[in-house]
Amino acid sequence: MTDTQIPAADANALYFAVAVLAMTVWEYLIMLDMEIDFFWSGPWTLSRILFFLNRYIPLSVTGLVFHVLCVKTASNSIIISIAVLTGLGLTTTEVMHAVRLWHMFTSSTPIKCVILSISLVYNIVQWALLASYLRSPASALHFYSGKAWIPALLIHFLLFLLTVVRAFVPRRRSADGRWLRNRVLKE
Numbered sequence: 001m002t003d004t005q006i007p008a009a010d011a012n013a014l015y016f017a018v019a020v021l022a023m024t025v026w027e028y029l030i031m032l033d034m035e036i037d038f039f040w041s042g043p044w045t046l047s048r049i050l051f052f053l054n055r056y057i058p059l060s061v062t063g064l065v066f067h068v069l070c071v072k073t074a075s076n077s078i079i080i081s082i083a084v085l086t087g088l089g090l091t092t093t094e095v096m097h098a099v100r101l102w103h104m105f106t107s108s109t110p111i112k113c114v115i116l117s118i119s120l121v122y123n124i125v126q127w128a129l130l131a132s133y134l135r136s137p138a139s140a141l142h143f144y145s146g147k148a149w150i151p152a153l154l155i156h157f158l159l160f161l162l163t164v165v166r167a168f169v170p171r172r173r174s175a176d177g178r179w180l181r182n183r184v185l186k187e
Helices: 011-038 046-071 076-104 109-135 146-168 175-186
Strands: 003-005 073-075
Touching (some): 011 046, 073 076, 109 146
């Protein structure tokens, strides 16, 4: 197995990784008591699984990237791990947005079909890009290129647009609908 050398000129990337890792660990530590109270005390549901993935995948990716930048070399297995965890993290975030929007549009079957279609297309494209990347020869493996982020940017723009439409288009609202809308807009 060959290792990929990381350019030494990327000192700024290392400083940025240290800052991101420090902020991530700090946020995890200050929120740990709330996480224990609200997350670890209940049954496993789709929401809890998505929370768990969304909470711990970024920490794993940040830690791996920090390690790679410190040692200035990365084995193919580490690069593959970073790529797969990044893909899983992007998919988790998209599913969380889609589930939230699904509940915001409970009475609109056409919009729910659009949300489902967008989610399926996104996941197919995202994982096809990842599979293509992983099928490249081991000697050609390098860090994920910027094109991997294009599907995520497009899908999250569309989902955000649906959120804005739902929040500001006049309609009959129930008390629950207002709470959900305000919660989503706050985030």
